[in-house]
Amino acid sequence: MPHKVIDVQDVVIRFTGDSGDGMQLTGSLFADTAAFFGNDITTFPDFPAEIRAPQGTLSGVSGYQVHIGSSAVYTPGDYCDVLVAMNPAALKSNVKWLKPNATIIVDIDTFDEKGLKKAGFKTDDAFKELKITHHNIIAPPITSLTAESAAIVGLDPKSGVRCKNMFALGICYFLYNMSMDHTINFIQKKFVKDQALINMNLKVLKDGYNYAGTVEAIADTYIVKPSKQEPGIYRNINGNIAVAWGLMAASEKSGRPLFCGSYPITPATAILEELALHKDLGVKTLQCEDEIAGICTSIGASYAGSLAVTTTSGPGLSLKSEALGLAVIAELPLVLVNVQRGGPSTGIPTKTEQTDLNQALYGRNGECPVAIIAPHSPSHCFQAAFYAAKHALEHMVPVILLSEGFLGNGSEPWKIPDMKDFPTINPPLAEKLDDNEPYFYPFRRDPETLVRRWALPGTPNLEHRVGGLEKNHQGAVSSDPHVHEQMVHERAEKIARIAHVIPPQEVIGEQEGDILMVSWGGTYGHMLSAESQLRADKIKVGLAHFDYINPLPLNTEEIFKRFKKIIVFELNSGHFVNYLRAKFPQFTYMQYNKIQGQPFIVAEIVEAINKIVT
């Protein structure tokens, strides 16, 4: 039966199954294929903390959502056009994400009595129970078909059935007229040592593709045309890798070798893993005995002259607080990357939140300001990490890069930059004593920036001591009340003056008027999509999305003055809005908050604005 090929602007596909079903891989293969084809993509892995939760249960459901478009897409999409559900539990926990006319692909073999019971269904008709009535259901017996293929390839059924995700992927490729080449290459490379597994995966992938070509449920197929992209070399990148590379770029541009002391923690571990790969560029990584050693080895490396980095997530930031204070008082450059996750305590480790902002701003003893930068998309993590390192090195301060699980794991196509387009980084290295300096005064400051000089061990005649005790400009320990107060003010002012070298805040959409939407960090894509939808609906709003949290851009106050209402959106109970209230109390702020471990959906942002307008 010849299919009609229908052009669509964009499509959202959600791959779901047991955490052992390989849904993350399936989703990322689909995403890569779309990106290679020239679609814009945004991805959202949504998985449980357990590596293998009890099979077939709701707690074990792992998901990977891909949004592909023929023009720019900024979010992974609110609701999906296609849901792949490899078992009843996956269907049950994801039915809420279906668009009204979505296509559902299930492995009907798993909808047996046992499977339905594990997922908590009360009847033998899962679809009826979930009130799935208007959807297009494709329900091949994937498990048994895959087992048959295994027999043909000569693989035992158990290892064979592990490839069943490829069947679903094959169907999706057919449905969206996509090439299987990228996936085929991937399989051939990945299983290069096991020809049987190559044969099996390729057979199941093609079986799925061919099945889709014959099944009646698929009347038409779709195509998402390539998006218009700037010419250049592209690659897919997720936020964690982009952070690692941004730091490496800063190392190259500063001439300071990169050192990362860290400890594995979800969802930040991939940064340490990525950095550990790049010994060919001189990157030193040290997987420490704990989070505290992570930051303390980095502080030691910083004192010795490295671009020093430590990476973590919320609970690790708590453990590092004391040492972060040491870096503040010793005035050493340090980048602390915190990939936020749901808290408090262990919280929900694999889910995204913006709930560490208060901790980043205030979570230390004493007067202890640090600079804070928040990346706004997976690829922006590169730039944000680069500038976090630049500011740390040039201002001799710790900088917290406040990323999010959503950015760290999410991916998008990225036009690879040329390093010649990035500025050099000039840390204030001291090579000899100043005039009128009998010995090195570690806290003698540049009068304009208040930045101290960095004298590296090994430099003759600049021997000096720093540490956690308050000191005067000459570096002598001091508990003089005036010295302390002065140093407290200078450390704070030094951070504040970074505002002179950061770009002014931009406003997207309306430049003045009734409503200013304010946001920061990983919510950018959703905010941007909401702004454009509101504009399409003829509702005029401005959007100020902040990358620089501390210090804030110098024009922040001036922007706020231009709007009648300010509404701050964030994935916490109101950390940023309260910070703004303290900074600029003359304005009245409204707030929209969500603390569900999930990103915003565009529709709720639009609805929140609509409520204000009407």
Added chain:
Amino acid sequence: MKFTPQDFKSDQEVKWCPGCGDHAVLAAIQRALPEISEELGYSRERYVFVSGIGCSSRFPYYMKTYGFHGIHGRAAAIATGMKVANPTLSVWEMTGDGDSLAIGGNHLIHAIRRNIDINIVLFNNRIYGLTKGQYSPTSQWGSVTRTSPYGTVEHPFNPGALSMGARGTFFARTLDMELQLTRELMIEAARHDGTSLVEVLQNCVIFNDKTHSIISNREVRADRTIVLRHGEPMIYGKDKDKGLILDGIKLKAVTIGKDGITKDDILVHNAEEQDHGVHMMLCEMQWPEFPVALGVIRRVKDRTYDDMVRDQLTEVANKSQIRCMNDMLRSGDTWVVE
């Protein structure tokens, strides 16, 4: 350039209590450094003294070298980062029994396990001095302190045994008043490639006075301590008539000429034996059953962490085509948009 101890003295006033054992250690190290510098060809700017928190951790301020006064317990981690970042530095960690065996115990054992080439000087006075007299992880069982008014009910750590357990490659012990021995051991520690741990049995004159005096008093010291030297028989005592033998699988203190024991029966100290069985027993020796062991108890060769880090960087770089960020960013899965 030749240095004198004076070249290592900072202009800061030394603020330890009069009579504190720390003064002697400071003097011993300031005397050892000119010799180390000459032997190893180090200039002054290569030394970094790193510390945690506690009385002994004020040490870096009194040295005219690079110095870093860290936070409680973390000196080993800070020192590790420095050494990995710049392996040409001579990194010295000054720490105490509270700093390194309580709050910083984890960093200590992992530094030793990695065998990073730093020198750790552990001032063991069996008490928290800077917080004014609470028991520490090395306080003897039953010690009466401000936080143990009825005596501690905790078993103390033995830093030497801990070092052996962590597969340490160098452990030495000295007494604060044995300035000459301390100086000698600092030179030995500096020579050793790997983590050198030197325990100094040190007196806190204010909060734990005479804690080591049962073995350290001048009148009894020779009979109650043994200074071990590699390749020499384990003989001690004022009259050089006492020694150690192996009795079954245990050490035994004996008198030469008594019970048929001759000089030939006495164990010869082999600090370079890989098996740490005897070293462990030597670390654990306590008066009155045994003399307390001083000197270099263990000194074995093994690969150091910083060397292996350097070698791996070179090896990977030699095999790689990637020379800069532009190369790296364009490697792997990419596509071109025309």
